[in-house]
Amino acid sequence: xxxxxxxxxxxxxxxxxxxxxxxxxxxxxxxxxxxxxxxxxxxxxxxxxxxxxxxxxxxxxxxxxxxxxxxxxxxxxxxxxxxxxxxxxxxxxxxxxxxxxxxxxxxxxxxxxxxxxxxxxxxxxxxxxxxxxxxxxxxxxxxxxxxxxxxxxxxxxxxxxxxxxxxxxxxxxxxxxxxxxxxxxxxxxxxxxxxxxxxxxxxxxxxxxxxxxxxxxxxxxxxxxxxxxxxxxxxxxxxxxxxxxxxxxxxxxxxxxxxxxxxxxxxxxxxxxxxxxxxxxxxxxxxxxxx
Amino acid sequence: xxxxxxxxxxxxxxxxxxxxxxxxxxxxxxxxxxxxxxxxxxxxxxxxxxxxxxxxxxxxxxxxxxxxxxxxxxxxxxxxxxxxxxxxxxxxxxxxxxxxxxxxxxxxxxxxxxxxxxxxxxxxxxxxxxxxxxxxxxxxxxxxxxxxxxxxxxxxxxxxxxxxxxxxxxxxxxxxxxxxxxxxxxxxxxxxxxxxxxxxxxxxxxxxxxxxxxxxxxxxxx
Ligand code: SF4
Numbered sequence: 001x002x003x004x005x006x007x008x009x010x011x012x013x014x015x016x017x018x019x020x021x022x023x024x025x026x027x028x029x030x031x032x033x034x035x036x037x038x039x040x041x042x043x044x045x046x047x048x049x050x051x052x053x054x055x056x057x058x059x060x061x062x063x064x065x066x067x068x069x070x071x072x073x074x075x076x077x078x079x080x081x082x083x084x085x086x087x088x089x090x091x092x093x094x095x096x097x098x099x100x101x102x103x104x105x106x107x108x109x110x111x112x113x114x115x116x117x118x119x120x121x122x123x124x125x126x127x128x129x130x131x132x133x134x135x136x137x138x139x140x141x142x143x144x145x146x147x148x149x150x151x152x153x154x155x156x157x158x159x160x161x162x163x164x165x166x167x168x169x170x171x172x173x174x175x176x177x178x179x180x181x182x183x184x185x186x187x188x189x190x191x192x193x194x195x196x197x198x199x200x201x202x203x204x205x206x207x208x209x210x211x212x213x214x215x216x217x218x219x220x221x222x223x224x225x226x227x228x229x230x231x232x233x234x235x236x237x238x239x240x241x242x243x244x245x246x247x248x249x250x251x252x253x254x255x256x257x258x259x260x261x262x263x264x265x266x267x268x269x270x271x272x273x274x275x276x277x278x279x280x281x282x283x284x285x286x287x288x289x290x291x
Numbered sequence: 292x293x294x295x296x297x298x299x300x301x302x303x304x305x306x307x308x309x310x311x312x313x314x315x316x317x318x319x320x321x322x323x324x325x326x327x328x329x330x331x332x333x334x335x336x337x338x339x340x341x342x343x344x345x346x347x348x349x350x351x352x353x354x355x356x357x358x359x360x361x362x363x364x365x366x367x368x369x370x371x372x373x374x375x376x377x378x379x380x381x382x383x384x385x386x387x388x389x390x391x392x393x394x395x396x397x398x399x400x401x402x403x404x405x406x407x408x409x410x411x412x413x414x415x416x417x418x419x420x421x422x423x424x425x426x427x428x429x430x431x432x433x434x435x436x437x438x439x440x441x442x443x444x445x446x447x448x449x450x451x452x453x454x455x456x457x458x459x460x461x462x463x464x465x466x467x468x469x470x471x472x473x474x475x476x477x478x479x480x481x482x483x484x485x486x487x488x489x490x491x492x493x494x495x496x497x498x499x500x501x502x503x504x505x506x507x508x509x510x511x512x513x
Contacts, residue, residue, distance in 0.1 A: 004292070030294045044295060051301045065305070067345050106304030109347050109367040114417075116297050118307050124298075146298055153297035162297070163415060179297075216342035218305040289345050 004033065006158045008199065008250045011151050012192040022192055023144040026151035045150070046143045048113050052102075052125040055112045059101040063108040067289055070219040071108055074101030091134055092231060099126035099230040103223040116153045116162040116175055119218045122226030123176035124149055127184050127233050137187065148186045149179035152199045159251070160258035164211035165270040167261030173222075173229040174206030174257065180233035181240070190241050198233075198240035200250035205232050207253075208260055210268040212275025215286040221276055300417060301362040308393055309339065309346035312413030314366065316395060317355020319421060319433040320409040323505050326401035328378050331356055334385035337392035339413070352395060353380055361417060385410075391422065407505070424505065427469050427478045433507065435464050435482035440495060441503040444470050444477040448500060452479060455495070461485045476502060486510065 005011050014025045030041045061075035077097035080086065086093040102122035106112045112121040124146075132142050153162060156175045161167035181202035182195045190198065206229070214220040246253060267274035276282050302311040321328060331353070339348050347367065354369035357376070365372065373380050385396040391412035399407045410423035421431050424439060431437050438456075442448045449468065456463060462484040470477035486508055496504045 026294060033293055041294075045298065048295070048298050048301065065345070066347065109303055109305065109310070109350070111301060111303050111362055111364050113299060113301050114307055114311075115299075118302065118304050118311070121304070147294070150294040150298045154292065154294060157292055157297060165415070215345055216338070217345040219345075290341070 004029065004158060005151065005155050008152065008155050008196040008254070011155070012196055015192050021144070022151065022186060022195055023147035026147045026154070042143060045146050046139070049128075049139070049143050049146055051111070051113045052115075053129060055102060055105055055110065056098055056125060056129055058110060059105055060108070060110070063104070063110070065104075065107040065217070065219055067215060067217055067219060067285060069107075069214070069217070069285065070104050070223055072104070073223070074098075074104050091130060092234060094130040094134070095126045095230050095234060096227045097126075098130055099123060099226040100223060102126065103226040107217070107219045107223060115149070116157065116179070117164070117172045119164065119222045120172040120176035120226060120229065122223075123173065123229040123233065124180045124183065126226070126230040127180040128187075131184060131187055141187065145183040145187050148195060149183040152179045152182045152196075156203075156254055156257070159254050161261055167257065168264045168269050169209040169211040169225065170203075170206045170257055171261060172211070173225045174203055174209055176226075177206055177229035177233045177236070178203040180230060181236040184234060185237040185240050188237065188241055190237070193245075194240045196250040197244070197246050198237045200246035200248070200253045201239050201244070202233050202236035203253050203257060204246060204248070205236070207257055208264075210264065210275050211270045212268055212277045213270065213272055214277050214282040215289045216270075216272045216277070217289070220282075296416065302417065303351075303362060303364060303366045306346045307417045308413045308415060309343065309348045310351045310366075311361040311417035312393065312419050313339070313348045313351035313395070314355040314359060314361045314363075315417060315419045315433060316409075316411030316413065316421075317352040317397070318358065318360060319355075319419070319507055320397050320399060320407070320411065321356045321358055322507050323409060323424070323439070324399045324401050324405060324407045325505065326403050326405050328356055328399060329402045330379040330381075330400040332381045332383065332398040334383045334396040334398070336385040336387050336390050336394040336396065339393050339395055340384055349382060352397070356397075356399075391420070394422070396423075424478070425503075427471060429469065429478070429480045430467060431465075431480055431482055435484065436486045436509050437507040438479075438481045438483060438487050438492075439505040439507075440479045440481075440501060441505075442477055442479070443500040443502065444472075444474050445500055448477070449479060451498060452481070452495065455491055456481070456483065456487065459488055459491055461487055
């Protein structure tokens with residue numbers, strides 16, 4: 001059995017050949033790699049899921065980050081949703097809210113789960129926690145969905161990158177979005193093909209996204225990008241579940257992400273030397289933080 | 292990389308390199324000091340110095356020095372807790388040459404007077420590298436139990452240490468040797484697959500030619 005997959009189709013093929021679900025392929029790979037029992041692996045993932053939930057529940061609207069740029073927006077979305085005034089439906093409305101809340105909690109030094117990174121920590125919990133809450137899904141199944149996300153993330157990490165400093169924001173919010181897309185497709189009873197194509201469709205929308213955080217802080221544009229990553233995951237899943245396929249096969253999409261990341265100049269890979277970071281306002285914030 | 296590097300770790304934000312990595316550097320350094328902390332000079336370098344404030348890097352380093360792990364929700368309060376415990380904390384800028392952009396130099400003093408100088412680097416994700424101890428360059432991650440022996444640069448010390456480990460059924464994962472100058476003093480850094488028993492460390496400390504033994508255990512509170 002192969003250790004740590006480098007291609008999405010390897011996971012999908014393995015699942016089909018062995019007649020086991022996608023998530024189980026990932027779990028078994030973890031057991032082999034770390035020499036642990038299936039139960040231990042599953043329970044560790046459950047802890048991650050619960051930590052996400054606790055982080056969401058612990059959101060504090062009063063907190064502000066050290067820069068003063070971040071905090072309180074999650075509560076605004078919540079209020080807007082509670083008033084019943086939402087442009088998008090119930091599900092997406094709450095997904096957006098949870099994405100901002102988690103990313104704000106991160107900026108305000110609260111406990112979160114990096115998924116795959118701290119900067120992109122809002123995407124996956126937003127999609128999954130809202131799903132569980134609104135559909136009343138069993139926790140075990142949510143944990144399985146996290147394994148699906150982890151498998152997609154592992155492939156992207158092995159074949160491209162999940163670090164903004166290496167591949168730009170496509171590697172962080174883009175990867176998180178692809179992971180969330182695959183996992184919610186699984187929850188909606190999508191098959192292997194649907195899962196990997198949902199991931200591909202999500203990732204394609206994020207290709208080329210730069211990492212240009214203001215003052216080098218994980219706040220602007222990171223927090224609100226968690227929202228676009230989460231919403232993009234849901235719309236991509238919807239497409240895949242409707243039978244839409246990515247014309248470019250999923251593994252080729254990931255490879256193009258790798259190549260694009262390599263072509264991105266260093267000034268757009270977390271160094272804060274271009275883009276939003278060097279706008280007049282961005283520079284003002286940076287100056288204030290240095291002072 | 293395993294799946295829990297992808298989904299995980301559970302950590303206090305905002306940044307895996309500038310916050311979680313910094314906690315880990317502090318944590319490993321405190322354990323290396325091997326006695327309760329009395330005073331810490333925290334000298335920042337590179338991006339730690341430039342963006343550390345907004346990332347809570349200083350709070351994170353202090354939290355680690357207090358023995359907190361990367362998911363401890365008291366990290367933002369670390370300065371206050373240090374003050375309560377009567378620990379003196381001094382911040383400054385490090386003068387390091389060609390260091391990793393996310394580096395810190397820690398100069399620590401324990402309550403019984405033991406001193407330790409550590410250079411730590413946060414090298415991506417929440418992974419770290421201890422790049423220097425007491426002026427000698429090193430390379431270890433804090434992912435393994437690690438034994439560091441300062442000894443006079445004389446024949447036989449490496450054999451003594453490795454045979455002791457073999458005798459205690461401790462397998463060596465990596466081993467590095469450094470020396471300040473020929474015939475001066477040398478340092479062995481040994482990452483192990485198992486914990487080194489306490490009595491073996493005490494035995495090493497009394498060995499002739501051994502000047503200092505530092506041990507990093509993965510077990511809590513040691
Ligand atoms: S902009 Fe950069 S720091 Fe912010 S989430 Fe994207 S990759 Fe992470």
